[in-house]
Amino acid sequence: MFSQTKSATTLTSSVIRFRNIRWLIVGLVMGGSIFCASAELPEQIVLKHLATIPHDKHSYTQGLLWDNGYLYESAGQYGESSLRRVEPESGNITARLDLPPQFFAEGLALVDDSLFQLTWRENICFVYDKKTFQLKRRFQYPGEGWGLTYGGRQLIMSNGTNVLHFLDPQTFRPLRRVEVMDRSKTRPEPVRHLNELEWIRGEIWANVWLTTKIVRINPKNGNVIDWIEMAPYVPEEYRGDTQDRVLNGIAFDPATNHVYITGKYWDVIHQFRLEVSEKK
Numbered sequence: 001m002f003s004q005t006k007s008a009t010t011l012t013s014s015v016i017r018f019r020n021i022r023w024l025i026v027g028l029v030m031g032g033s034i035f036c037a038s039a040e041l042p043e044q045i046v047l048k049h050l051a052t053i054p055h056d057k058h059s060y061t062q063g064l065l066w067d068n069g070y071l072y073e074s075a076g077q078y079g080e081s082s083l084r085r086v087e088p089e090s091g092n093i094t095a096r097l098d099l100p101p102q103f104f105a106e107g108l109a110l111v112d113d114s115l116f117q118l119t120w121r122e123n124i125c126f127v128y129d130k131k132t133f134q135l136k137r138r139f140q141y142p143g144e145g146w147g148l149t150y151g152g153r154q155l156i157m158s159n160g161t162n163v164l165h166f167l168d169p170q171t172f173r174p175l176r177r178v179e180v181m182d183r184s185k186t187r188p189e190p191v192r193h194l195n196e197l198e199w200i201r202g203e204i205w206a207n208v209w210l211t212t213k214i215v216r217i218n219p220k221n222g223n224v225i226d227w228i229e230m231a232p233y234v235p236e237e238y239r240g241d242t243q244d245r246v247l248n249g250i251a252f253d254p255a256t257n258h259v260y261i262t263g264k265y266w267d268v269i270h271q272f273r274l275e276v277s278e279k280k
């Protein structure tokens with residue numbers, strides 16, 4: 001069952017259309033809401049907290065996505081890695097495939113009826129049938145696999161650096177890459193340790209490893225659009241854990257604009273509604 005929160009809390013941030021100019025974000029924290037403003041703000045977003053869903057605290061979440069009434073999850077660690085279908089109302093796992101112990105599962109993306117699951121240092125992406133979890137094929141790639149999402153035409157993959165690779169889902173061949181840079185600083189800074197990814201309304205949202213922040217990225221040029229501070233939603237007992245139980249896992253349902261956020265070994269998934277409005 002969903003447990004409704006007594007008072008809705010909102011996270012507010014802003015969409016900025018880039019023209020390679022510097023911009024400014026001013027953040028204010030007032031009464032449980034985070035407000036951001038910038039020099040160019042055609043619209044702003046609000047993440048309104050709706051519910052808290054149970055999550056398997058034995059799942060080292062490395063990938064999360066939403067499809068047709070279910071969450072799909074990739075859980076990592078050697079000897080613990082799996083692919084799961086999760087019923088969001090209850091948190092129950094309705095399908096599960098355990099990987100052989102030599103594989104450390106990572107990011108997860110859905111292309112049509114195929115689930116793509118990365119591995120960390122095994123250089124293999126497994127492709128499964130969405131319904132049966134039957135292995136259909138596998139791809140090899142160089143380097144580490146961290147996060148994965150699908151932008152409608154291309155897969156987007158992170159590898160722990162500040163580089164995102166755009167891949168052909170038919171061949172897994174790299175098509176292009178962008179470097180993710182935060183240009184709000186006096187000197188532009190690379191955003192390293194990009195981890196779990198989610199394609200949301202033409203943007204890439206990414207967890208940043210070992211932080212409580214989600215970064216919103218412009219897929220065209222890699223520029224940071226904005227940051228979302230999720231610290232208020234990190235379970236109290238996990239705060240200060242700088243190794244394992246960190247924020248990781250973003251899923252989006254475009255039909256309802258619901259955003260699902262969790263972390264590794266967390267016992268909760270937070271459900272938000274993404275609201276977009278013109279800047280006043």
Ligand SMILES: [Ca+2]
Binds near residue numbers: 108148
């Ligand atoms: Ca995701």
